Amino acid sequence: MAYIRLDLQFFADEKTEKASPKKRQDSRNKGQVPKSNDINTALILLIVFLFLWLFGGAILGTTMTDILKHVFQSYLLLEVTEQNFEMIFYDLIMQAATVLLPVLLMALIAGVFSSYIQVGALFTTEPLKMSLSKINPLKGLKRLFSMRAIVDLLKSLLKITLVGTLVFVILWFNLEDVMLLSQKTVEDGFHVIAQLTALLGVAVAVLLLFLAIPDYLYQKYDHEKQIRMSKKDIKDEHKNMDGDPKIKSKRRQKQMEMAMSRMMQEVPKADVVITNPTHFAVALRYDEENADAPIVVAKGVDFVAQKIKGLAAKHDVVTVENKPLARALYAQTDIGQQVPEDLFKAVAEVLAFVYRLKNKQVN
Known part of the structure; x- marks a missing residue:
């Protein structure tokens, strides 16, 4: 009888049921949502490199040329003093910010958009709360040798292999332009390198985006598995939502007594x-x-x-x-x-x- 009771308790605690709407909402409020970081990375790379490919020449080219002219025409003629060094450093920082600001803005928009299409509008500070379980070495070792860690390792190896192959193929087809760089002017060489870099970035981003789709499906499956509930969990949730039947019975009896009175x-x-x-x-x-x-x-x-x-x-x-x-x-x-x-x-x-x-x- 004791063995039978233990088996029944085991099956009651086994998480075989789909999560209830309340459990899903509670998990969402804690920031536990199915999300693929690969989609974020791929979309950020894609949008940033597309932006550089389409507008990089107009924005970066002119600005970089002006910066170089100003450096060689003005800064090289200044004396090396503390005040001049501070002034040069400040000017270069501001000019670099002017160049990088549009790129960083596109990366920010891409990151927000990629997160929104995966989890919708969600703001929570729950993941930022201090928890000792996050620095527990035993749990860290368990995560290190878990199925998720193995899957992540295989994904990384696959991505490295495919990205390396793609880069090799693109460089192979553009090998002639690369070999002739030494015979081009600085402006033409810079143009070739910029075009080739943008092409590589867009191609790698598109590849990563395709690879991110099965990763998102796996993250969704893994999330559903993590939030599964046991039959006991469902019963306890119903008790918490509807109240304990004994308490409800006593409350109903009290109401009837008051109505009778x-x-x-x-x-x-x-x-x-x-x-x-x-x-x-x-x-x-x-x-x-x-x-x-x-x-x-x-x-x-x-x-x-x-x-x-x-x-x-x-x-x-x-x-x-x-x-x-x-x-x-x-x-x-x-x-x-x-x-x-x-x-x-x-x-x-x-x-x-x-x-x-x-x-x-x-x-």
């Missing part, structure tokens, strides 16, 4: 209690100023009916036995509702009897 407080104010006589009891009150018809202030069967009749007798509320009317009122009305139209006549006759009875008692 409020109902019993209205019985002494009733004009009449119509009974079955043993199984049903319905208490009515008629206020001409506030209602067009009598209102049911209390009703019950069996034990509750007996309690209503007891309170009525204690507070001198008239009790009238009418089996069909008592059953009809109990079935067709709720507490606080007016008497239905089809029962007006029967209820009016009962109330008339009650009022005549009260008048006789007064006289």
Whole structure:
């Protein structure tokens, strides 16, 4: 029996169920989302090199030429002093920033776009929180020799092989231009190198983008595997969301007791209690100023009916036995509702009897 109990506990804790919407949202709030860094890298490279290929000559070429002219025409004529060195350093930094700013801006846009198409709009500081488990050496060793680490190693080897092959092929087809660089002017040589670099960058980026698609699919599969839930997890989640059934039962019982108490407080104010006589009891009150018809202030069967009749007798509320009317009122009305139209006549006759009875008692 002990072995069977342990096996059942093992299967209950085994994570075989898909994650619930709440578990997915909780994981997302913690920054745990399926995301491929390879897609980010590939898109950043692609957009940056496309930008350099299309606009690099107009932006970088002119700016770099102006910088070189200014260096050789002005800076070389200055004395080497601390003030001049600071001035030259500041100027070169600002000019370099002017050159690099458009490229960095395109890289930023590409990074944000690649993350957005994978995970949507998400901002969380949860991954930045300090956690000792992140620097646990045992967990580090476990991650180092995990299946994910092996997959990452194989991916890296595949990427290195394919990228190296692609670069070799492109250089082989442009080998003549490379070999003739020594016979070209500096401007023409720079143009050839820039075009070849942009071509290599775009080609490598496109290759990495194709390789990133299966990586994203694997990351999505691995994420789904990581957030799986056991049957016990699902039950615990339902308990936390809906409340413990025992607590809910006690809460419901307490609400019923409070409703019963409020109902019993209205019985002494009733004009009449119509009974079955043993199984049903319905208490009515008629206020001409506030209602067009009598209102049911209390009703019950069996034990509750007996309690209503007891309170009525204690507070001198008239009790009238009418089996069909008592059953009809109990079935067709709720507490606080007016008497239905089809029962007006029967209820009016009962109330008339009650009022005549009260008048006789007064006289």
